[in-house]
Amino acid sequence: MKRFSNFWGTRVVVFDRQQLEAFAAIVETRHFGRAAVLLNVTRGAVSLRLKALEEEFGTPLVVRDGNIPTPAGEVLLRHIRILKILEADTQQQIKPMDGMRPRVAIAVNADSLATWFEVVAWEIAKKNVALELIVDDQDYTLPLLAKGEAMGCVSTSSNSPTGFLAEPIGMMEYECVANVEFAKNFFPQGLGLHGVLAAPAVLYNQKDGLHAQFLAQFLDFEVRNYAAHYFPSPSALLAAIERGIGYGLVPCLQAKPLIDEGKLIRLAPDHKVEVNLYWHHWETAPSNAQVISELVVNHARQVLIQPDDQAMSSLNDGDSLD
Secondary structure, X not given: OEEEEOOXXXXXXXXXXXXXXXXXXXXXXXXXXXXXXXXXXOHHHHHHHHHHHHHHHOOOOEEOOOOEEOHHHHHHHHHHHHHHHHHHHHHHHHOOXXXXXXXXXXXXXXXXXXXXXXXXXXXXXXXXXXXXXXXXXXXXXXXXXXXOOOOEEEEOOOOOOOOEEEEEEEEEEEEEEEOHHHHHHHOOOXXXXXXXXXXXXXEOOOOOOHHHHHHHHHHXXXXXXXXXXXOOOHHHHHHHHHOOOOEEEEEHHHHXXXXXXXXXXXXXXXXXXXXXXXXXEEXXXXXXXXXXXXXXXXXXXXXXXXXXXXHHHHHHOOOOOO
């Protein structure tokens, strides 16, 4: 990193490309040796470049235990991600090159990927990028954005980190379902506390708080100590419920075909769980990143429930908007 004064006398900082690449490689591989192999240099060279970069900034950029970025490192990593995408965009506009595909990482929750985001992912992958989808619970995708590990994410939070924007893209509805035989065995009188304590639930993973939220809303108090199976895949979770392993919450988009076929029944038809989703992206982004955001937002607003859809549904149910 060099400092000099430009024509107008303004102090300018120029980053050292090799130092930035060394830092990014360490973070991406989580290992100095693997970073050296990736960059085709010695491990010592990688270490020296990182040390020089940290000395220039006057602060550690990597936590040596685990080789993860520090808060300052997260800011720098975000800069590097934007720079690479901007460079690829500029190259394609001036002189397109075959095989030049910048890495684009997007954090998305598994339910969105299983119901509506997959189609968007196909379109993004056609945009001359190397797409990486990072899958996590919708309440946990936002930190990946702040750490610089993703250029965009689908999240339930409307609050974006500094430098990012959050756009509302719609609402996903979840409903509690079971197969017919399971419902007869555990909920002969309908969904109630006795059955909830006796019947195993099927959840995505231990971070999944949707089921507990549903029970608290339905029963009007918090329920604990119920048995649960964990199937960390939307398709596996749905298949487990369909086969009578347990009951649980699934997106209405997934449940409806099976309900229509008589393979599943609704345990609480009037108590759906509504989850608002937001697309978080860079506030200032290269044109190719902006195209990706437009693809996500436009498709989501076609598929997910929008405020106008909710108003129309209320009118169809006989409610008034007045």
